Amino acid sequence: MPGLRAVLFDLDGVLTPTAALHMRAWERLFAPWCSQQGVAPYTDADYFAHVDGRPRYDGVAAFVASRGVELPWGSPDDAPGDGSVCALGNRKDEIVNRMFAEEGIEPYPGSVRFLDAVTAAGARVAVVSSSRNTPTVLAAAGLADRFEVVVDGNVAARERLAGKPAPDTYVRAAELVGVPAGQAVVVEDAVSGVAAGRAGGFGLVVGVDRGVGAQALREHGADVVVTDLDELDASVLDHAAGEGRA
Structure with missing residues (x-):
């Protein structure tokens, strides 16, 4: 045996x-968010440091905290948006599912x-x-x-x-x-x-x-x-x- x-x-x-696809989805989520917040731009290094392997909401929370921004956790039922950790996570989910459908x-x-x-x-x-x-x-x-x-x-x-x-x-x-x-x-x-x-x-x-x-x-x-x-x-x-x- x-x-x-x-x-x-x-x-x-x-x-x-799908990791490469997820990386691009996170970039599509956080690049405009960083610009709107006036914080340092999102990079691939942020993916590996804060997001890779973590549950989605935990990844959002870790990255947002790395930029010194405080957001309420919210609820998994939050509509996709940027008002809470869960809202940002749900927007990312929306982005990546669209990419799955388009790219396979x-x-x-x-x-x-x-x-x-x-x-x-x-x-x-x-x-x-x-x-x-x-x-x-x-x-x-x-x-x-x-x-x-x-x-x-x-x-x-x-x-x-x-x-x-x-x-x-x-x-x-x-x-x-x-x-x-x-x-x-x-x-x-x-x-x-x-x-x-x-x-x-x-x-x-x-x-x-x-x-x-x-x-x-x-x-x-x-x-x-x-x-x-x-x-x-x-x-x-x-x-x-x-x-x-x-």
Whole structure:
């Protein structure tokens, strides 16, 4: 039997290149907002520092705070706008869903090959994402039927699970696939996600460097860093728990 029995995948930037699309959506949200507020312009560095991997409203709150602006939290029912954290988050959701409809989405070929390899080897698999759009993205990418367990922003809200970098959503996914955290692999492209994997005591944390930087991923908890999952195969399941750690 392999040392590790499950692989828990982040979605955006790991299975699908939606991270790049989300980056552009956040820029479309915050570029005019920064101009209107008279604060420093939004940059890609802000995405990685404040938004990447976090639940949407948490990302809004972190970025707004970074510019010294105070906004009420509001309610998830707020209309898209700029009067509250939730209103800004809902505007971002509106922007990104329009982009999904206009541009579509294809999964990373290397990630699909890795998914094929680990499932053929008998590993249980799940998707763990902060995004509430996860079902839409999985369906658009043709991956919806590949995952028996999905723990996304909707599940986190319903079950009151803390978002990444807290390990709660990954721990919940491991429970649902019936594998202890120490026998599961976490695959992430965000520093908040690899930090969640390390905090949860998972057997192996794989960082996929889509732009945040290999060193940053290692510093926050990745045991192994690759630029594409095509660099890995089912032999990752043979790792003993924590084998890649210094």
